[in-house]
Amino acid sequence: MPQQPNLIALPTHLGLQFYEKSQVLLFRNKCDEGFDKPCWEAMLTNHETIRLSNQLTAEKIIKSLSNPSFFQINQSCILNLDFLSEITYKTRQCKLISSNELFNLTISRSQLIKLREIYEIK
Numbered sequence: 111m112p113q114q115p116n117l118i119a120l121p122t123h124l125g126l127q128f129y130e131k132s133q134v135l136l137f138r139n140k141c142d143e144g145f146d147k148p149c150w151e152a153m154l155t156n157h158e159t160i161r162l163s164n165q166l167t168a169e170k171i172i173k174s175l176s177n178p179s180f181f182q183i184n185q186s187c188i189l190n191l192d193f194l195s196e197i198t199y200k201t202r203q204c205k206l207i208s209s210n211e212l213f214n215l216t217i218s219r220s221q222l223i224k225l226r227e228i229y230e231i232k
Contacts (some may be wrong), residue, residue, distance in 0.1 A: 113179060116117050116131045116132065116177075116186050117130060117131070117132055118128065118130075119174070119176060120133050120160055120162055120222060121154055121162060122160060122161060122162060122164070123125075123163060123164075125180070127160060128152045128161050129154065131175065131177055131179070131180075131190075132155075132190075132192065133155050133156075134152055134153075134154060134155075134180075134189055134190055135153045135154060135155050135157075135187060135188075135189075135193055135206065135208050135213075136152075136153050136187060136189050136190060136193075136206070136213075136215075137150055137151070137153075137162075137168075137180075137187070137188040138140060138150070138153065138186055138187045138188075139151075139168070139185070139186035140186075147164070149162060149163075149164050149166070150162045150166045150167075150168070150171060155193075155208050157208070160208060163231060166186060168182055168185070171188055171189065171224075178191075178215065179191050181221070181225060182221065183204060183213075183215060183216075183217040183218065183221050183225075184216065184217060184218040184221060185218075186191070187215055189204065189206065190201040193207060193208050195207045196204055196228050197217065197222070197224070197225070199210070201216075202216050202217045202218070202219065202222055203216060203217075204216070204217050211230075
C-alpha cells in the first residue's frame with residue numbers, strides 16, 4: 111500500500127488548500143496593507159505565500175502540524191527546522207536556506223533556550 115503524503119490543510123478565506131509539510135518553509139504573522147489586523151501566512155519553499163484565515167492562531171497552527179520539524183521561534187514566526195542552517199547565539203539570528211536564498215530571523219531568548227535543550231549534544 112503506498113504511503114500517503116504528509117499533508118497539511120491550510121485554511122484560507124477561499125477554503126482549504128493542501129500542501130505537503132515539507133513544502134512549507136515557515137509561517138509568519140504579518141500585517142498587509144489594506145487589512146485591519148495582522149494574520150498568519152504560510153511561505154512555501156518556492157517562496158509563494160498563502161494568506162491564512164483570520165481566526166488562525168499560532169497554537170492552532172502548531173497543533174495542526176503535529177510535526178517536530180516545526181518550531182515557534184517568536185510570537186510571529188514558526189519555522190520548518192528542516193531548513194534551519196545556523197543560529198548565532200549572541201545575536202539570536204536564525205539562518206534558513208531555501209532555494210539558494212538566505213533568510214535571517216530572530217529567535218526569542220526563551221525559545222532559544224528550549225531549542226538548545228532539544229538539540230544540543232549532552
